[in-house]
Amino acid sequence: MKYIILFIIGFIFFLGLAGSFDTPYLIAGFILSFLTSLIFGRYFLAVWPKVINPIRYFWFLIYIPVFLWECFKANLDVAYRVLHPGLPIKPGIVKVRTRLKTDIAKVFLANSITMTPGTLSIDIIDDYLYIHWINVASRDPAVYTKKIAGRFEKLLVRIFE
Amino acid sequence: MIVFILCVLLFLVGLYGVLIKRNLIKIIIGLAIMEYSVNLFLILVGYRDKGTSPIVTKGLENALFVDPLPQAMVLTAIVIGVATTALLLGIAVMIYKKYGTFNIRKINELKG
Amino acid sequence: MKGMTIIVKKVTQIIAGVIFLYGLYITIQGHLSPGGGFAGGTIIAGSFILLVLAFGNDVLGLVKKEIRSSFIEALGIFLFILTASGAIILSFYLNYDKIFFKNFLTKGVPGEIVSAGFIPLLNIFIGMEVAAALFTLFLAFVIKSEEKEEKKK
Amino acid sequence: MEILLIVLFILMIAGAIYALEAKDLLSAVVSYGIVGFGLVICFLLLQAPDLAIVQIVVETITLIIMIAVVLNTTREEIKDKVPQSMIVYAVLGLIFMFGFIYFFILSLNGLSEFGKHATRMATEYIQGGVKGSGSINLVTGVVLDYRGYDTLGEITILFTAVIGVLTVLRSRGRKKE
Numbered sequence: 001m002k003y004i005i006l007f008i009i010g011f012i013f014f015l016g017l018a019g020s021f022d023t024p025y026l027i028a029g030f031i032l033s034f035l036t037s038l039i040f041g042r043y044f045l046a047v048w049p050k051v052i053n054p055i056r057y058f059w060f061l062i063y064i065p066v067f068l069w070e071c072f073k074a075n076l077d078v079a080y081r082v083l084h085p086g087l088p089i090k091p092g093i094v095k096v097r098t099r100l101k102t103d104i105a106k107v108f109l110a111n112s113i114t115m116t117p118g119t120l121s122i123d124i125i126d127d128y129l130y131i132h133w134i135n136v137a138s139r140d141p142a143v144y145t146k147k148i149a150g151r152f153e154k155l156l157v158r159i160f161e
Numbered sequence: 162m163i164v165f166i167l168c169v170l171l172f173l174v175g176l177y178g179v180l181i182k183r184n185l186i187k188i189i190i191g192l193a194i195m196e197y198s199v200n201l202f203l204i205l206v207g208y209r210d211k212g213t214s215p216i217v218t219k220g221l222e223n224a225l226f227v228d229p230l231p232q233a234m235v236l237t238a239i240v241i242g243v244a245t246t247a248l249l250l251g252i253a254v255m256i257y258k259k260y261g262t263f264n265i266r267k268i269n270e271l272k273g
Numbered sequence: 274m275k276g277m278t279i280i281v282k283k284v285t286q287i288i289a290g291v292i293f294l295y296g297l298y299i300t301i302q303g304h305l306s307p308g309g310g311f312a313g314g315t316i317i318a319g320s321f322i323l324l325v326l327a328f329g330n331d332v333l334g335l336v337k338k339e340i341r342s343s344f345i346e347a348l349g350i351f352l353f354i355l356t357a358s359g360a361i362i363l364s365f366y367l368n369y370d371k372i373f374f375k376n377f378l379t380k381g382v383p384g385e386i387v388s389a390g391f392i393p394l395l396n397i398f399i400g401m402e403v404a405a406a407l408f409t410l411f412l413a414f415v416i417k418s419e420e421k422e423e424k425k426k
Numbered sequence: 427m428e429i430l431l432i433v434l435f436i437l438m439i440a441g442a443i444y445a446l447e448a449k450d451l452l453s454a455v456v457s458y459g460i461v462g463f464g465l466v467i468c469f470l471l472l473q474a475p476d477l478a479i480v481q482i483v484v485e486t487i488t489l490i491i492m493i494a495v496v497l498n499t500t501r502e503e504i505k506d507k508v509p510q511s512m513i514v515y516a517v518l519g520l521i522f523m524f525g526f527i528y529f530f531i532l533s534l535n536g537l538s539e540f541g542k543h544a545t546r547m548a549t550e551y552i553q554g555g556v557k558g559s560g561s562i563n564l565v566t567g568v569v570l571d572y573r574g575y576d577t578l579g580e581i582t583i584l585f586t587a588v589i590g591v592l593t594v595l596r597s598r599g600r601k602k603e
Binding site: 299303304305306307308309311312315316318319322326343346347349350353354357380383388389390392395396399402403406407409410411413414415416417418 | 475476483486487490491495497556560561562565569574577578582584585588591592595596
């Protein structure tokens, strides 16, 4: 199954790169995607039943504006902290527990946290994310978990689980 | 003209590293910098004002192209460069394993 | 060699195959757009290096990979010379001039993917050679440091 | 265009000097990357996309190998005193460098100015390139058709260098001593 998904993705990617549907390109794309899936297929992610569910894509479309809005807010916050003459930062590393179960969802959460300015995910060990935060607002796990991860988790559960 | 002179200054920085430094890794870095500056110099010589990259697509048959010959030469030189740098690094690793230092003066004293 | 964190692993799983395919595309498109055997070969080597760095491997697995990649390197250079001397070999059967590096295939219409005689073929062989060479170089250094760590234990 | 190149060159020279003077070998190796990646941007500005693609990947691979070497051996720069004989070397090196610059400035008169390349050889390749080699990317045409022997020699050098690295680094055969 993994091999077939990688083959289809590769074929679409190749035709997109070539920008043409002539016969030589179709043949070359077929052969090269076959080669790719032969070599890299066993390393590819196994998410077969989830890929074809359209509801997940719908939630993903909702996720993008939410993420951009959070990113915008965090940008303003970090810009304020940088431009302020007193430099009001309090850096530190916090340990956040996540409700997400699958690996790919955790990775998505970690990447979303990294892409918002001010927070940077360092590692994932079991259910815990280790996050470097520019301004550790509180030491209470419940508060900061909600503040860092809570806004993305609700949607990511719907997309990936 | 000033572009050529800066390019040669980059070469001289690499040369300084090779002549003065005593650490093997620094010497290898200096050699690599010299090689980069020579590549860059060849490309600078082949450039023409408002030239485009030498790919003759449709509608551009009479455009002003930059010289493809230095680019072809440098293309092979870059790949050779990485291989020779790796060879030097391999020899440096073996020297470190034998003498326990990267200092070439100390290696001179220890030999024999 | 230990692998990296789960973040790197999952992203590598998604992206490594696509990088490999991009390298192949650059290689076969060498006579039409920027790229060619050298550029495509380095990108292909990069995709394999990404896999090894992200997942790690034990020494035996790496040694097996190294043997395979140096075999591919030798095969690439052999095929290159064979293609270059193709006109000489074929001249015994067909009416060709006995010239090394003679482009013995038809040139076709410039701008199509099947054109320029044997240049795409040579690009593919150079791509094989360069990719395998760079990957072998990388593996030689990694295996060296692995053996050192094993001795420490 | 020329000003942009000058700024990039100054940045590369600064990176090179720091790479040679850094106390920590790891930071030396990383700042050596400045030179390589600056070179990529220079190639793009000078209309050589083929070279930029090759250089950016090759630079990354070189950095990975260098970092592997430094992490597995030592990161410390040598700190012993500069001996007397070193001063002689330094003076000789300086004289050599000034001589080099002098001859370079002499030979600048023979070069055409930057951007006004006298295309004596290039005209042949640009005008007859597509018809002669059949490839619309002239760089590939020159590499594989006009100068196929060079490419053959180049991949032979690559092959030999890889064999050399394997011979130097391999200890599998030596283990049974």
